[in-house]
Each structure stands twice: as C-alpha cells, then as structure tokens.
Amino acid sequence: MDRNQLFQQIQKKRSFLCVGLDTDILKIPKHLLDKPDPVFFFNKEIIDATAQYTVAYKPNLAFYESLGWQGWESLEKTVEYVRENYPEIFLIADAKRGDIGNTSNLYARAFFEKLDFDAITVAPYMGEDSVKPFMTYPEKWVILLALTSNKGASDFQFLQNEETGDPLFESVLKTSQNWGTPENLMYVVGATKAEKLSEIREIVPHHFLLVPGVGAQGGSLEAVAENGMNSQCGLLVNSSRGIIYASAGEDYAEKAGEAACKVQEDMEKLLKGRKLI
Numbered sequence: 001m002d003r004n005q006l007f008q009q010i011q012k013k014r015s016f017l018c019v020g021l022d023t024d025i026l027k028i029p030k031h032l033l034d035k036p037d038p039v040f041f042f043n044k045e046i047i048d049a050t051a052q053y054t055v056a057y058k059p060n061l062a063f064y065e066s067l068g069w070q071g072w073e074s075l076e077k078t079v080e081y082v083r084e085n086y087p088e089i090f091l092i093a094d095a096k097r098g099d100i101g102n103t104s105n106l107y108a109r110a111f112f113e114k115l116d117f118d119a120i121t122v123a124p125y126m127g128e129d130s131v132k133p134f135m136t137y138p139e140k141w142v143i144l145l146a147l148t149s150n151k152g153a154s155d156f157q158f159l160q161n162e163e164t165g166d167p168l169f170e171s172v173l174k175t176s177q178n179w180g181t182p183e184n185l186m187y188v189v190g191a192t193k194a195e196k197l198s199e200i201r202e203i204v205p206h207h208f209l210l211v212p213g214v215g216a217q218g219g220s221l222e223a224v225a226e227n228g229m230n231s232q233c234g235l236l237v238n239s240s241r242g243i244i245y246a247s248a249g250e251d252y253a254e255k256a257g258e259a260a261c262k263v264q265e266d267m268e269k270l271l272k273g274r275k276l277i
C-alpha cells in the first residue's frame with residue numbers, strides 16, 4: 001500500500017486508528033481456551049468487530065513467538081484472514097528487528113514474503129545496512145523506532161551528540177532520511193512524548209508516524225493530533241489493551257468494537273477540525 005492509498009483509507013474510514021493485536025493467551029476469555037486455536041479465534045472476532053473503525057492492525061510478535069510454532073500458526077492465519085476479508089487494511093508486524101545486512105535480508109523475507117505484512121518495526125541501533133534490506137520491497141514500509149513511549153526511552157534517546165547537540169532520537173530522524181523516503185519509511189513516536197511532536201514534525205514534515213501509547217499507557221490522542229498531524233494526517237495511532245481487552249467476558253468482541261468506535265469518533269472530530277475530511 002502506498003502513502004496516498006493509506007491517506008485515502010483514513011479519509012474513507014474517518015479514522016487513523018491502528019488496533020494492536022497483542023493477544024495474550026493468559027488474558028483472553030477463559031471460555032475460548034477449548035477452541036482449537038484460541039488466539040486466532042480471539043483475533044478473528046476482534047477483527048470482525050473493529051475492522052470498520054480501523055485502518056491498521058499491529059500484531060506484536062512477542063505475543064505469538066512466546067507460544068512457539070502454534071503462535072506462528074496463529075499469526076499466519078491472522079494475516080491471511082485480514083488479507084482475505086479486509087484487504088484495504090494496513091498490516092504492521094511490530095517485530096523491532098534489525099541486524100547485519102544478510103540477516104536483515106532474511107527478516108525482510110520472513111515478514112514481507114512468507115507473511116504478507118505491509119510494514120515492520122525496525123530498531124535503528126545497528127545503522128543503515130541493518131535497515132536498508134527492508135526497503136528493497138515495493139510498497140512495503142520500514143517503521144523505525146525514533147522516540148519510544150516507555151520510561152526507559154530516556155536512558156539513551158535523549159543523549160546529546162557532542163558535535164551537533166542533537167538528542168539521539170533527532171539524529172535517528174535526520175540521518176535515516178537518507179535511507180528512505182516518506183513513501184517507504186515511517187517512525188515510531190510514543191504518545192506519551194506528544195510534547196516532542198512539533199519538534200519532530202519540523203524534521204520529518206511528510207513522514208507517517210506510528211504512535212503507540214494512548215489507552216493503557218495514558219497518552220493523549222488530542223495532544224498527538226494537535227502536535228503531530230500533517231496535511232495527509234500522517235498519523236497511525238495505536239491502541240492495543242485499551243481495545244482488545246475492553247471486556248474479559250463473553251461480550252469481549254462487542255466491547256472491543258465499542259471501544260474502537262469511540263476512538264474512531266474522536267478521530268473523526270480531529271480530522272474534521274483539520275479539514276482533512
């Protein structure tokens with residue numbers, strides 16, 4: 001999917017929501033555990049209940065890899081289910097990969113060929129040759145970690161470069177722009193760091209930003225939109241636990257749908273306020 005198609009989806013659905021499929025076998029309703037593949041069953045129901053309100057899904061790999069081969073099978077079935085039933089939805093593998101070039105090549109093959117994801121999150125720490133292999137696929141995206149939502153972000157991401165005075169996350173944004181374009185490169189910026197978004201927009205005015213951290217982590221959607229929206233919206237705001245665990249009962253899918261609908265309504269107002277719809 002290219003950038004214009006993504007913006008068209010945002011306009012059509014009046015939403016820039018990304019639902020995080022962080023499906024924890026220990027948290028899903030107990031009555032699902034006797035299904036042959038409880039994780040896939042849960043995902044399928046959540047997807048059917050939320051698809052009209054969301055433009056993207058983001059399974060985080062940890063929740064699948066922790067289950068061994070069964071987890072990979074659930075992930076594969078989830079990707080196929082979205083592709084077959086909701087082909088317009090953008091699919092992000094939150095895998096945070098990146099390694100020496102020949103290894104990154106195989107990560108790229110795993111997530112873009114074996115699994116048909118549109119995008120993968122990548123850690124920038126190992127530099128250009130660890131990121132570029134993910135950019136050789138037309139209409140596939142790298143989403144590079146820039147400023148993350150967690151407390152530990154301050155351990156390294158604000159350290160100043162002695163020559164330029166830039167904090168590390170700004171160096172990541174500036175340097176990596178030579179590796180890709182706004183057509184194949186996005187950045188992760190945590191909603192809990194929304195006050196930094198105006199500064200970030202000065203460096204990357206056109207790139208899409210994947211913004212996790214609203215909902216369970218307490219980030220503000222309004223502050224993210226206020227400081228981070230651009231003329232093509234430029235935002236995919238993720239919520240995982242706040243949507244998929246809206247209820248622990250038999251009504252879990254219905255409540256997830258309601259939670260997604262509520263976020264979509266808030267997003268619609270923000271898009272209208274910017275005259276983007």
Ligand SMILES: O=c1ccn([C@@H]2O[C@H](COP(=O)(O)O)[C@@H](O)[C@H]2O)c(=O)[nH]1
Nearest residue numbers: 060148149190212215216217239240241
């Ligand atoms: O800076 C980051 C990068 C990634 N994440 C991931 O996003 C979701 C957030 O889940 P919630 O339940 O909505 O808090 C999760 O998969 C994280 O690993 C992030 O939170 N912050």
